[in-house]
Amino acid sequence: MLDRRYQTLIALAKYHSFTKTAQKLYITQPAVSQQIASLEEELDFALVIRDHGKIHLTPAGEKLAQFATQIEFEGTKVIDSLRNNVEHLKMGCTLSLSSTILPKFVQQLSTRTNIVTTKINNTQHILQNIRDGKVDFGLIEGNFNKKEFDAFLLQKEHFIGVGHNKYRCDSIENLFNQPLLLREKGSGSREIFENWLATQNYNINDFKNTIEIASPSAIIEYLKQNDGISFMYESLVVNELKTEQLKKLDLTGFHVEHPINLVFLKNSYFKNIYQEIVESV
Incomplete structure (x- = not known):
């Protein structure tokens, strides 16, 4: 074109x-x-x-x-849709949201299109996929450049600290000797925790032992069986908290709520479609 x-x-x-x-x-x-x-x-x-x-x-x-x-990849998408009379939606999703929000999106999208492609990765990878036209939009909890991307708010999520039931502490300083499990660089949940630490004049290096694991579910399983702490969305550990396999850490000054967004390129031709998707889910 x-x-x-x-x-x-x-x-x-x-x-x-x-x-x-x-x-x-x-x-x-x-x-x-x-x-x-x-x-x-x-x-x-x-x-x-x-x-x-x-x-x-x-x-x-x-x-x-x-x-x-x-213009190049959106124009190609429009022509393909008109030529084949088939809407093909390519969606990205961060790992933290893949087990909570993603399933209902896939279910809803399957009612309006014959083809749904989903890529799951961390926030920075999904944003790059949007830039490159590999996905049309992404379900993201991390931060993004609002000059480059536009978004519709899906919901807000509580971001909490979790650990073994034996932990009884009310300050982040008392946890520095505990193993900290966190996601890899580029992950939205890691960025949220690092940003909060900075507001307290601390950083990841203040923890004596950090373990990077790319999978949220693997972090949860580790915490259920071993000493350690982590910070993640409360929706990921609802069952573990109810069954007391894990405990929510009651830290002074730690009250974090973060928006979950459907993110897409600024001035996208398909903005109205993305809004319809958000309103239908």
Whole structure:
């Protein structure tokens, strides 16, 4: 759908090399230079900075490439939907939400489309998947750049500390000697906990023993069988709290509620569809 020059700009933004861009697009390097120069002349502003053999896009070039990328994959989605009369929704979801919110979304989406694809990963991976057009939207509890993404609020979740029933403490300082189980970097739940620690003038390194585990369910199982603490959404451990397999840590000053959002690219053509989905779930 896009002018070939914009497709070249998208590739150049990705590879930062005239040579590699030419190889990927199966055209000559002079052709890449000519197309970018033609686009700059037409727009009357610079898109590329050449610095001692290295290529950098100007801020305007980066923004234009990002906008062109969005038009490219959203345009393709619209045409495919019209041509095949089949709506194909690709959804991303963070690991922390995959066992709580995701099932009802899959159930609801299956009533309106023949194909539902779901990718499960941490917050940063899902956001990158949205940028790359690998998913249309994501169910995310972590933070995101509101200049780049738009969102609809799904609900708010209580974020709590949990551990073995034997723990009797009212301050985070008293837990520094306990094993801390936390998600990998890029996880929304880890970011929420780290941000709260910072408000108390602490950080992860204040804990003497930290264990990174990518799976929330694996963290829960570990805590049920071993000493340790972790911080996660209360909805993940409702049964464990009821059966007293785990205990909610009553920490002074720790009252965290975080929004769960359906996140998508800013100015998306499909914004109304995403709103309909949120309202129907």
